[in-house]
Amino acid sequence: MIEMVLCDLCKKRKAVIKIRYAGLNLCKECLSKFVEQKVMLSLKRTGVLGKLSGKYLIIALSGGKDSINATYIMHKLSQEYDFKMKAVFVDEGIGEYSKQRRAIVMDLCKKLGIEYRIVSMKEEMGISTPEAVNILVKSRNSIKPCSVCGVFRRYLLNKVALDENADYVVTGHNLDDEVQTFIMSLIRGDIRSIAREACSLGYENDVPKLVSRIKPLYLVYERESLVYFITHGFKRISLSCPYARFSMRYVIREMINDLEYRRPGMKYRILALKERLGKDIRETVLSSVEMRHCKICGMPSSRDICRACELKELLVKLSQNY
Numbered sequence: 001m002i003e004m005v006l007c008d009l010c011k012k013r014k015a016v017i018k019i020r021y022a023g024l025n026l027c028k029e030c031l032s033k034f035v036e037q038k039v040m041l042s043l044k045r046t047g048v049l050g051k052l053s054g055k056y057l058i059i060a061l062s063g064g065k066d067s068i069n070a071t072y073i074m075h076k077l078s079q080e081y082d083f084k085m086k087a088v089f090v091d092e093g094i095g096e097y098s099k100q101r102r103a104i105v106m107d108l109c110k111k112l113g114i115e116y117r118i119v120s121m122k123e124e125m126g127i128s129t130p131e132a133v134n135i136l137v138k139s140r141n142s143i144k145p146c147s148v149c150g151v152f153r154r155y156l157l158n159k160v161a162l163d164e165n166a167d168y169v170v171t172g173h174n175l176d177d178e179v180q181t182f183i184m185s186l187i188r189g190d191i192r193s194i195a196r197e198a199c200s201l202g203y204e205n206d207v208p209k210l211v212s213r214i215k216p217l218y219l220v221y222e223r224e225s226l227v228y229f230i231t232h233g234f235k236r237i238s239l240s241c242p243y244a245r246f247s248m249r250y251v252i253r254e255m256i257n258d259l260e261y262r263r264p265g266m267k268y269r270i271l272a273l274k275e276r277l278g279k280d281i282r283e284t285v286l287s288s289v290e291m292r293h294c295k296i297c298g299m300p301s302s303r304d305i306c307r308a309c310e311l312k313e314l315l316v317k318l319s320q321n322y
């Protein structure tokens with residue numbers, strides 16, 4: 001017979017998750033509080049919680065578990081802290097995968113009573129993710145699908161936030177995402193990205209036309225986010241993005257999960273290092289980077305032409321050469 005494990009906090013209900021780094025078994029209700037307390041902690045640490053009253057937030061809702069959790073939790077906070085929010089779904093045009101997530105986004109927004117806006121990558125950038133991948137494959141270019149799709153998505157979110165006159169963009173990045181991004185920057189030797197991203201919890205940018213970001217799940221492990229999502233009964237799609245496995249992030253993710261399994265709490269320690277390092281190098285590294293505006297689209301960029309415009313131009317060039 002399988003023994004039922006009780007929650008270590010309430011000592012009453014059945015545990016649904018074991019949090020190894022904290023040595024805790026938690027039931028659905030106590031996990032909910034645990035995750036939501038972490039959200040409050042990250043909003044307080046950034047100082048953003050006290051500034052939310054009267055603000056307008058754009059929430060990047062992709063239809064995945066993390067953005068759904070972030071939307072749900074921020075929506076719960078919106079009344080108490082008196083802010084407005086609108087969800088934005090960027091449709092990458094990845095067949096059934098994008099279609100199903102779009103349906104989930106619309107359904108969730110209707111249920112919660114949140115306004116939403118759908119933005120088509122094809123219409124806004126002139127190309128969908130599969131079309132971009134097709135060009136890259138045919139021209140044997142080594143740029144990975146996520147490197148194009150991710151840049152275009154970030155670009156569009158900022159553009160929509162500016163268009164909507166929003167004060168913040170909320171994203172569903174969890175602790176695992178942050179750790180993976182940090183390791184990827186280390187591997188690439190991308191010191192600027194480390195300086196920029198390292199303090200992403202406690203940094204509001206003052207760059208004109210770059211809307212500041214809020215990451216409510218910054219301190220939440222991916223596994224905690226997944227169990228929160230499942231136990232809240234949110235709808236999920238059965239498909240994964242067909243291009244995800246080509247990304248470096250995929251490899252790093254497996255590696256870090258293995259490390260966490262061997263040494264529980266490892267992800268937290270890497271995140272702490274990222275924060276510490278960021279604070280130490282930020283002034284020196286970023287003071288030498290002059291932020292300007294893209295000569296083509298006018299969006300913020302550290303170079304004459306922003307990465308999104310650069311990629312668009314490259315894709316046009318590549319498509320003319322085969």
Ligand code: SF4
Nearest residue numbers: 146149150241243244
């Ligand atoms: Fe785009 Fe990569 Fe995400 Fe797929 S996994 S939607 S290609 S960023």
Ligand code: ZN
Nearest residue numbers: 294297306309
């Ligand atoms: Zn540009």
